Amino acid sequence: MSDKKQVSAHFHTNLGLYWLVSGALLISVSVIGIPLLLLWFPLGIWATRRYIANMSAELTEQKLIVRKGLLTRTENTIPLDKITDMALIQGPIMRLFGLHKLTVETAGQSGTGALINLVGVVDVYHFREQVLTQKSLLNQRQENATQPPTLDALFVENLQQINATLLRIEQVLTSHSSQ
Template sequence: MRDQKRVSAHFHANLGLYWLLSGAVFFLFSVVGIPLLLLWFPLGLLAIKRYIANMSAELTEQKLIVRKGLLTRTENTVPLDKITDMALIQGPIMRMFGLHKLTVETAGQSGIGSLINLVGIVDVQEFREKVLLQQSLLRERQTAATDVKNTDTLLVENLQQINATLLRIEQNLPPHSSQ
């Protein structure tokens, strides 16, 4: 069975401007960074555009796939049944730009913090709801499959008990003579 794509996330057009401004604020507050501000705007703008072009988030029937990176590209594939929390975070600068950060935490995750951080998804609340809905549907299917397995196991066990009982009855019957 092929894992079909359900939803692809799209990113806000002003995400690059948010990152550019966040970097500028960082450089502004560091004494060493003030001269770097002149380089930050042209180089940062170019790097941010390339980084955003490499970002994607896809929801399939069974997993969430996130790709991002500029020099080192990473792809995280998270099975939906392993997701334990999806939080929405919005700081003051993000609020100015109408952006949210979506964090995804999983069972068995090592380290502190979330496994996946995505900033700037368009309609992030709707995307989150679709992921959670697909996760719920997947769990229902898995529960139904487990119920069928349990029913099959019970039927086989009952048939084995009936067979054993019939064998005991047959052994206790007197030998059958032919006429």
């Protein structure tokens, strides 16, 4: 079975600004952090641009593939049939920027919290709906493949076999009678 790409997630343009402001708020809480703000913005702008450029989320027929990272790049491949929950979270700063965090939890994951956190997906409601719809389609295909044939299907198959046998007998009889 092929695993064609169904959809790719795109990320908001103001995601980097959200991370810069969030980091600045955290740094400015401490007295030591206030001078670090002078370094935070130039380094933060560079780092957030690079990080966002390395982020991707692709939905295929059977899995969700998430890539991200700045220095250490990670790729998580999540089989759709293992996804147990996809939650949307929006804190006050996220609300200000119109962003959501999409968390993906799976069956059998170790530890607490979500396996995947995606912040800033454009039209996150639609993306989540597409993942859940594809998950449902995959589950239906797997159920149909594992279900035993129905009684009607067995009758039809037997009748087709009997019909084929009768046709072969008829051909043999007609060939013997014409000789």
